[in-house]
Amino acid sequence: MRSSVMPLGPTVSRDRIITSFPKWYTPAACLQLREHFHGQVSAACQHRNTGTVGLKLSKVVVVGDLYVGKTSLIHRFCKNVFDRDYKATIGVDFEMERFEVAGIPFSLQIWDTAGQEKFKCIASAYYRGAQVIITAFDLTDMQTLEHTRQWLEDALRENEPGTCFLFLVGTKKDLLSGAACEQAEVEAVRLANEMQAEYWSVSAKTGENVKAFFSRVAALAFEHSVLQDLERRSSARPQVGDGDIIRMEEHLPETQDSKRPSSPGCC
Numbered sequence: 001m002r003s004s005v006m007p008l009g010p011t012v013s014r015d016r017i018i019t020s021f022p023k024w025y026t027p028a029a030c031l032q033l034r035e036h037f038h039g040q041v042s043a044a045c046q047h048r049n050t051g052t053v054g055l056k057l058s059k060v061v062v063v064g065d066l067y068v069g070k071t072s073l074i075h076r077f078c079k080n081v082f083d084r085d086y087k088a089t090i091g092v093d094f095e096m097e098r099f100e101v102a103g104i105p106f107s108l109q110i111w112d113t114a115g116q117e118k119f120k121c122i123a124s125a126y127y128r129g130a131q132v133i134i135t136a137f138d139l140t141d142m143q144t145l146e147h148t149r150q151w152l153e154d155a156l157r158e159n160e161p162g163t164c165f166l167f168l169v170g171t172k173k174d175l176l177s178g179a180a181c182e183q184a185e186v187e188a189v190r191l192a193n194e195m196q197a198e199y200w201s202v203s204a205k206t207g208e209n210v211k212a213f214f215s216r217v218a219a220l221a222f223e224h225s226v227l228q229d230l231e232r233r234s235s236a237r238p239q240v241g242d243g244d245i246i247r248m249e250e251h252l253p254e255t256q257d258s259k260r261p262s263s264p265g266c267c
């Protein structure tokens with residue numbers, strides 16, 4: 001469904017246009033089992049009543065051990081490239097991705113962080129204000145799965161409780177056979193449930209599930225932004241009957257302290 005109104009700024013590429021609610025990877029570890037956008041969100045989009053959501057950036061932070069494939073995952077999605085050679089990320093880097101969700105422009109600012117211990121303090125300065133935290137591990141190295149607990153704890157420490165969508169992502173899916181992948185996923189889904197995160201397996205090398213994953217991230221972050229914006233605007237609007245409140249005070253016997261303090265200068 002192309003929006004009838006010209007989108008703000010550059011048009012988005014076809015594979016960034018999200019018209020229906022993207023599906024989860026596995027219902028065993030997913031944040032929204034719904035198959036459609038929230039009713040209020042659909043209505044707000046239809047009536048172009050999404051406030052400033054189209055102008056805001058939704059911050060996504062990707063964390064995890066060095067060498068698990070964070071940069072490769074982001075570059076596969078944002079640039080559609082895959083580099084076999086390992087170039088460790090120094091500090092942080094970020095990519096901007098524009099979407100059109102249910103006809104409304106929406107942008108993700110995807111922060112790629114360094115997994116190397118010596119860059120951890122630089123990277124953690126960028127965790128604050130994240131709407132989405134993605135903890136990545138290497139499906140071929142289950143120790144990196146164990147380490148995701150600490151990565152998530154560090155990232156959550158910089159954000160208000162309950163304000164971030166959490167994803168646990170197993171990378172390098174192309175390196176595992178079906179049975180080995182299923183076995184690794186059982187463990188990962190269990191941990192995802194413990195973290196209250198949604199689980200995905202991806203391959204930056206083949207591109208498997210990469211677009212579907214980031215569409216899901218964008219749709220959930222968009223939906224949350226619209227609901228937050230609706231909530232903020234409805235609570236800011238004066239409610240009916242909020243005008244001058246005419247107090248129908250019974251005639252209480254006047255006592256010393258019930259008398260209104262006389263304003264200075266009046267009779």
Ligand SMILES: Nc1nc2c(ncn2[C@@H]2O[C@H](COP(=O)(O)OP(=O)(O)OP(=O)(O)O)[C@@H](O)[C@H]2O)c(=O)[nH]1
Pocket residue numbers: 064065066067068069070071072073083084085086087088089090113114115116171172173174175202203204205206
């Ligand atoms: N086969 C395969 N190799 C991958 C995949 N993703 C990443 N790699 C390889 O794994 C190595 C590390 O990938 P990076 O994306 O640089 O890892 P990183 O998590 O960004 O590492 P740091 O920046 O040091 O934290 C590189 O040699 C990649 O080519 C994948 O999906 N499949």
Ligand SMILES: [Mg+2]
Pocket residue numbers: 070071072087088089112113114115
């Ligand atoms: Mg990197």
